[in-house]
Amino acid sequence: MADPSRLERLRGLLAEGGHAAMYVSDLVNLRYLTGFTGSNGAALVPTEGEPLFLTDGRYRDQAAAELDAAGLGDVEIVITRDLIGVAAGRAPADLVAETHLLDVDSWQRLDRPEASGRLVERLREVKDETEVAALRRACEISCEALEALLVGPLVGRTEREVARDLEWRMLELGAEDKAFDTILASGEHTAIPHHSPTDRELRAGDLLKIDFGARFDGYHADCTRTVVLGPAADWQREIHAAVRESQAAGLDRLRPDVPVADANTAARASLEASGWIDAFTTGLGHGVGLQIHEDPFIGSAHPGRLVSRTVLTMEPGIYLPGRGGVRIEDTVLVTDPDHGGEPDVLTDLTKELLEID
Structure with missing residues (x-):
C-alpha cells in the first residue's frame, strides 16, 4: 500500500532540482506513489499544489478506491483516453518526465520535458x-x-x-x-x-x-x-x-x-x-x-x-x-x-x- 509521504519526498527532490512538476508514467513508480495497480495511468506531481491522477474509464472505481486506501482520496482523478494531452494542458513550465519511457510524439506533446533522472527509483531504493x-x-x-x-x-x-x-x-x-x-x-x-x-x-x-x-x-x-x-x-x-x-x-x-x-x-x-x-x-x-x-x-x-x-x-x-x-x-x-x-x-x-x- 502506498503512503502520502512518498509523494512528499518526491516533491522535495523536485524542489531541490528546481523543477515545477513531474509527469509519472511508469506503472511501477505510479503504484509506489499512489497505490494504483491498473494497466493504464499517469500522474502529474507538482512541487506545490495537489497532484493530478489520470486514467481511463475502465479504472474509474479502482483508481478512486486505491488512491483513497493510500490516503490520497483528495487527489483529482481525470478520466480520459488522452493521458498525455490532458497532462500537457495542465503541466507547468519546468516539467520533468521519465523520458526513457516516452516515444518522441509524447515527448513533443509534453513540450519536450527534461529527464527526471530516476527520481522515483531513488526513493524506491529505501523501503518503508x-x-x-x-x-x-x-x-x-x-x-x-x-x-x-x-x-x-x-x-x-x-x-x-x-x-x-x-x-x-x-x-x-x-x-x-x-x-x-x-x-x-x-x-x-x-x-x-x-x-x-x-x-x-x-x-x-x-x-x-x-x-x-x-x-x-x-x-x-x-x-x-x-x-x-x-x-x-x-x-x-x-x-x-x-x-x-x-x-x-x-x-x-x-x-x-x-x-x-x-x-x-x-x-x-x-x-x-x-x-x-x-x-x-x-x-x-x-x-x-x-x-x-x-x-x-x-x-x-x-x-x-x-x-x-x-x-x-x-x-x-x-x-x-x-x-x-x-x-x-x-x-x-x-x-x-x-x-x-x-x-x-x-x-x-x-x-x-x-x-x-
Whole structure:
C-alpha cells in the first residue's frame, strides 16, 4: 500500500532540482506513489499544489478506491483516453518526465520535458515499514514452500513438474503469484545460470539448483539454493563450499555507509582465492522490491554507498559448462546502524549442502 509521504519526498527532490512538476508514467513508480495497480495511468506531481491522477474509464472505481486506501482520496482523478494531452494542458513550465519511457510524439506533446533522472527509483531504493513487511512475508512464503518441497521424493520427477509443484506451494501459502519464472535446473543444466525447466528427469547424483520466489502485495522474494540428490561428490562439495564462502564475504559488506562496490570486491576476492573466479559469469546482486530487479545493482562501477532499509540480493555462483553449477542467493535487508548494522537475511534457509534422498 502506498503512503502520502512518498509523494512528499518526491516533491522535495523536485524542489531541490528546481523543477515545477513531474509527469509519472511508469506503472511501477505510479503504484509506489499512489497505490494504483491498473494497466493504464499517469500522474502529474507538482512541487506545490495537489497532484493530478489520470486514467481511463475502465479504472474509474479502482483508481478512486486505491488512491483513497493510500490516503490520497483528495487527489483529482481525470478520466480520459488522452493521458498525455490532458497532462500537457495542465503541466507547468519546468516539467520533468521519465523520458526513457516516452516515444518522441509524447515527448513533443509534453513540450519536450527534461529527464527526471530516476527520481522515483531513488526513493524506491529505501523501503518503508509497509514495504519491508511485504518483502518479509514474500520471503517467508518462499522459504516455507521450498522446505516442504525438499522433503521429497524428487528423483524421477521432471524439472518442469518440480518447478510447478514449488510454485503451487507458494500460492497455497498465500502468495499472489510467483515473483518470476522459476529457474529449476538439474545435472548439467545447473551450469546454465538462467535455465528454463525441461522434461529432463531428476537423477541420483544430480546437483539441483532452484532459483525462485513468491510475490506478496506486489513485492518480490528472490532466493536460490543448490542441493544434491543423494550423496555429494567431492567436486560438488568443493564448488558449493567456495560459493558459500563467497556469499558470506559479500553479505558481510551489506552494511550502512559501506560502498556498494565493496560487496562486489569481497565476494569476487573470495572466489579468486579459491580458484573459481573464472567460473563466475553473472552479476552479483541487485535491489528487489516492486520489481524483481531494481536499483541498486551491485558492481565494481557503482559509485554510491549502502543505505539502511535497502533490500538487495547476494548471489555468487560457479558454473562449469557440461558438468554442473552452484548458486546461493538471499534477499537481504540492510539494517539501521542503531541496531548494529548486521545484514538481515530475509530468506532464512540453511546454506549447508543438503543431500536429498
